[in-house]
Structures are given as C-alpha cells and as structure tokens.
Amino acid sequence: MNYLSPFMIKHVDFFYQPQSAVLGCLMSKQCNVPFPLVSIVIPIYGVERFLPACLDNVCNQTYSHLEIILIDDGSPDRCGEICDEYARKDARIVVHHVANGGVGAARNIGLDAARGEFVLCIDPDDIPETTYVETAMNAAWEYGCDIVTGRFRWIDENGNPYQYDSPHNRYDSLFVLTRDEAVDQIFHNRMESFPWIYLIKRELWNSPKTRFPRGRVFEDAATMYKIIANSTKVVKLPNTLYSYRYRRSLATNSSGKRLTLAAAENSMERLVFINGTELPDAVRRDAIINGFNMLIACYYDLLRRNDANDAEINHVKSYVRQYAPSVRDMPLPKCTSVRWMLMRFHMEKPLLLIDAIRRG
Template identity: 40%
Template sequence: MMAEAMNGDGATPLVSVIVPVYGVERYLDACVEGLVGQTYRNLEILLVDDGSPDRCPAMCDAWTARDERIRVIHKANGGLSDARNVGLAKATGDYIYFVDSDDVVERNLIERAMATMRDYDADLVMFQFDTISEDGKPLTSSYKHNHYDDVIIMTPIEAIKAQVKAEIDGYFWSFVAAASIYRNHGFSFPVGRKIEDMARICNVIGESHRVVRIPEALYHYRMRRGSITGDWSMQLTRDWVRATDDRETYIVERFPELKNFMKLQQLIFFVNLDYETIRQSLVAKFSIDPQDADRIRRRIEGLTKDVAGAGDEVPESTQSLLDTMKQTFAEMVEPDAGTEAGQAADGQPDREPGRKREKAYSRKRRRYDFYVAGPFFNPEQVASMERLEHVLDTHGKTMFRPRFASDIAEVGPAGCFDDDVNGICASKAVIANLMDEDSGTMFEIGFAHSLGIPVYAYREGLRDGDSINLMIAQSVRAVFSSSDDLARYLETGEHKDADYAQF
C-alpha cells in the first residue's frame, strides 16, 4: 500500500523533481524511467536541458509525450548550478528533490521520503546511497554518510555539525526538502564553480525545523568518465576554499553559537588542504600559485590563534599534521646523501642514470605510511582507488598517491617516473590495487619488493578459486578482498587471504 504524506488540508503534496541534463544520452532514459516509475505519483518532473550537444534535447521532448507530469526547459549552457537554479525557479511543488541525470533512483525513494516527513513531522529527509559503474553494475563503497543503521532524528544544528564534520555528505540528491526552505530564504546555487553542493547544503539544513535520516540506500550514484568533478587542480582547490568559506559564513551568521566550533573545523579543513598543496608542489612539481598557498597558510595561522584564544583543544591528528607541515619544506628539499638523483658526486650528469637513481632512491626517508599504487584511467578504477584511499585515510594513514602526484604535460614521462619512484622509496609500505592488472602497478610492486619495502595487494571481490599471477602473489604479504577486509586488518591485525590460485 503506497504511503503518501498529506498536507494539513488532506491533499497529497506535489513533489518537484529537478533534473539538469547535459551530455548524458547513454544514461538519461534509465534516470527518467526511475522517476516516472515512482510509487509516489503526485510529481512534476522538470528536465532542464542545459544546452546539451547530443541527443538529450530530443530525448527530453520525447518523454513529455510519454508522461504528462514531465516538463522540459531548454536553455543555453550555463553549468550545473545554473540549470538547477532555473529548475528551482520553475518548480511549483510543495517539496523539492534534485537528481543528477546520469544516476538511478529506487522506485520508492519519494514514497519513503514523504512517509518519513509525515511520520516524524520533518521537513528534510535524508537517505543513504551506493555507487554503480558506467554499465550499472554495483560497486563496493564505504561512505561515512552511510554509517548508521537506525533512523536518526536531528535538529538543524546537530545536522549542520554532522555535515561540517563530514558525517553527512554534501550531495543535494541525498535528501528531499520542503520547497519553503528554498523559496523563503532567497536560495540559489553559486554559478560557474564546482563543489557547489558543499557551498549550499547547510543553507538548506539550517532553515529546516527537523532533519530525519533513514537507513535505506535509495539512490545509485554512477561513477563515470566525463563527470563534472575531475582530478586535483588549483582551480578545484580554490573552489573548495570558496565552498567552505560560503558554508562558514552562512553558519556563523545564522547560528552565532557555532562560531568557535566552525573555527576549529575550518582549521582542520585548511590544515589538511594546505598539507596536500605543499606535498603536491614540492614532491610532485604540482603547479601551485604561491599567492594561493600563502593565503591558505595565513588562514591557518589566523585560525590557529582563534582556536587557541577560544580555549578549544586542537585534535591530536590535526596538531600532528601542523607539526609535520613545519618540517615539510626542510625534509622534502633535503638532497639524498648530498647528491641529487641523476647527478654524480662531482656535480656532473650521471652517465648511468638508472643505476644512480636506484642507489639514491633507496636512501629516501620513510615519510608516508603507504604508497597507493593502482590504475586510475576510467571512472570504475578511480572509484576503486577512492574506496581504498578512504579506508587508509579514516584509519589515520599518510599516503603518497601517484594519481595526484604529477602532470605528464608539465614534467614529462621521466618526471612522472622519478616522482613515483621517489614516492615508493619515501613510503613505509606499498598497497597495490590489482584491478585490471595495470602494467604500471605491476612494476611498482616489483620495484618496491626489490628494495625490501613491504607490499600489500587489494583486489575487490576476490573469492576462493580466483587467480593471481604467481609473481605478484609471491611479492605481497596479503591480498585484501574489500575495503571492509582492509579496515578490519588495520583495526585488529587479523586477515585471512582468499583461497586463490597462482599461475
């Protein structure tokens, strides 16, 4: 029996579903099918064609003939935020829900959200999500957002604190909210930037009166090539900074009692961000604008003073990172035994650079817990690497991540090679993602093994009877079959390999 929330006058509320559309002709039908098939029927579905250059405009129009609840808005390309703003302005519903047009929803998503609104007198309902591949296959994922098993009822302040501490992810497709929250507070997404969800999610949470989180995975987030968020870049760093500044500005103005809380959380954020920019710049020759780096460091200095002045205690992990940053420049520019790789003791170029590199690299100080090897050339591979890195990060492990280390267009193949090999030698251990048996990863395993650096393998979904090349199997100390398997080992030291074959 379908459970539909009711307005005070007994009417069934209208839910506006806003779907920005751009360059997703392969996935659009699956997305819209999930929406028109919702068990909650009182919907208006707004397909906002953001000047898509493929068949999406015609596909959107075709859907209007199939379901009268669908409206199409054609507009010039302006980006995700602009498309969302246009859809929001045209929406007439009592509740608002945003969907990304390459993703898939469970058919009872709206029903469960509206029933929860009714049962708990809430005006914002959040739910869990999982990830799928380009072809729709389930992917293993581990998000803090999903780490709860019971219904959670929260005040706006409680939910804001959870979001700032990354216990609630900043995705607008992960919740349904009352339209009045948007309409009564001049809400809009920031146009021309990435990380727009994090910049605005607390504006919505803060204007609700009750937030409820339900332990049901109702949304399937597709990991694919060509998605909006990309690899690390300085522009992305600036967008992160602007997003977190926007978030802090709203929270402190709306809830002044959270001022000290936000100072501490901002310090934790900027310390982590600045450490990564320094590492990218010095270790990997990443192009960092000195003015950007200086602004971030000045923010850290100011926030450190603010936190100390408020009498708040800096978490041990953050203080450790602050201490590490103070040593970073001296350690990272220190030459190995007085000689740079590829240069002889007399300062002349080495005539046998390969042999000289090996000797110089082997003397590197161990600054990272793990060198994280693995392929990152398509969305499925990136998703798998993110799951692996997430486990290490949440267990306090420092990492050298080659996928962020070098831009081949800037440093060339030789520079990429040097950066990665230096990274291996600067790590206490290597953990290698065996997905797709990437040849570069195989080299990294062999190189680390030859230097006596411990190597661990990670292969999601490994089962009894599967096969692993004997040269790899004999080089590694353990093969973890999932993120949970690795997490258990890091927490307890316990692990048992699957009964795989070696060939």
C-alpha cells in the same frame, strides 16, 4: 491539514469508521483534497547513455503527484532530444533548454521554477528507486519534518555494484534529528552534501533564498549545510533510496588543484556562515576546527603541487591567517597544530621534504 498524505492512504484502515468521511473522500472520484506536489529538478549535460534509465524511474515513481523539471544545460549530445521525447509522453515534464552554465546554475534554474511543496534534486546519470518519493513523503508526514534523507548504493558505469564506504550509509536504524544535531552531523561528514539524497521543503530554499554557487566544483558542499541549518527537523531513514553512479572518467577530471581551491573557498564561506548563525557552543567549536583543518590541508596540498602558482598559494595562505583568530585557544589536532606553527615561522619546506621522503 489541507491534504491527505500517502501515509494516511496506506494506513486507511486506522481511519476507517462506518460512513467515515475520510474513507468516503478517498473512495470518491469527487475528492478534491490533493496530495502535496513534489518538484523533481534534474540538471542535464553529456549523459545521453545514462539519461533514459534515470528518467524511466523518475516517471514511474509510485508517488505520482510530481512536476519534473529537466534543465538541458546546453548538452552537446542527444540529451536535449531525449528530454523532449519524454516530455511528449509525460505531461508532468517541463524542459528548459539553456546555454551551458554548469550544474549549479542549472539546478538554480530548476529551483526557481519549482512550485512543489517539497523539492528533490536528482542527477541525470543516477537511478532513484521508484519508491523514493513515496517513502520520503510518508516520513515527512509521519514525523512532521522538513527534510528527509536515506541511504544510497554505489554503482559503476554499467550499473553494477561498486564497493565504496560512504559516511552517509553507516547506519541501519531510523533517526529523527533536531536541526542542531543535523548540522553537527553534516559538519562532521556523518551526512553527505549530495543534494540528491535529500527531499526538502521548498520554503527552506527560499526563506532565506539559498542557491548553488555558479561555476564552482563542490557546489553542493558549499550549499547543503545552509539548507540543513535552515530546517527544524531532519529524518534519516534506513531505506536505500538511490543508486549513485560512479564514473571514473569524471572523478579523474574533477581532481587536482581546482578541487583544492574550491575546498578552501568553501571553508572560508563556512566560517562566515557559522559566525553569523546561532549554534550550540560545541557544534560551533567543532565546525570551526574542522574548517581550519581543511584550510591547512588545502594550503599544504597546493605547496606540493607543480601546477599551483604563487598567487593561488598565497590566496589560500591569506585565508588561513584570516581564519586563525577563530581557533585561538581551541584544541587543534596535533598535525594541524604543527603545520600551523611551521607556517607562522615560514618553515613549511622542511615538513614538505619529510613528507616527500615518507611517501617514498
């Protein structure tokens, strides 16, 4: 072991013996056994109002051996100045001012620059608990895992509680998951794809190299299952580690056709990944069925939209047909089976009419 974990520090009485070398090291100013470095990556754009609250809690983490990587993604407001102000006050902060490339590209810059043993991605309009890193690092040491996750709360733009039932928060006990169990949970939406609720060993991002797709919405959903599939053990803590700020204006701007097309793209990429990854048969089957369900839903969603053109609709339809052989002889949900049968016989329009009548 080449470091003393926070868990060992907090439980030093367990290690104490008269003239204990461990205790002597802990008490000595000459101790040269470092804590593991944790890299915190924060992509920043257009969040001048919320950024100070985020950075205050990042800088005040009870686990202090951090490098804090701020990526000013060409933000048009004062975010770049705020980043520089905080960097002048805290030597652990490194600021990258870059041309706007989107949240995925900005996170990738931070991941490439990270030197820590563990990496935590945080969104700049959210508020991590000041104990987030310490709590997660204690669990990483105690359970020998390479990913730690926990629960989070929702807040509104003013920081008040926002009521939303997230799948990730539907538990109240600690769970130690194998890699296959964790993959199964994220494919079944029992774990979120938000990167900010995972403390992750940096080597999982680099071996093999995994990065967020540039310029795509749902870039996190296209990425996090790959990281979890590269792990060996995942710990789910019942602790609330993070406050996620729901911003209604962003939710409105991020809806519609663009999300549907991104979901279809992610579903096809997931199928390719599943076919190239060793997984238990049950996990593989359920993941393939879930992906096909999503593609079918995306196709019919585009058919309903007035803003979707024929090229986009046919593009997703081609994905459905490419995917279909993978679900042959699999037990599809009835709704998906009916939709797929109507597609094969070019009878989608009657179903859309019935659906429109039902919706009123």
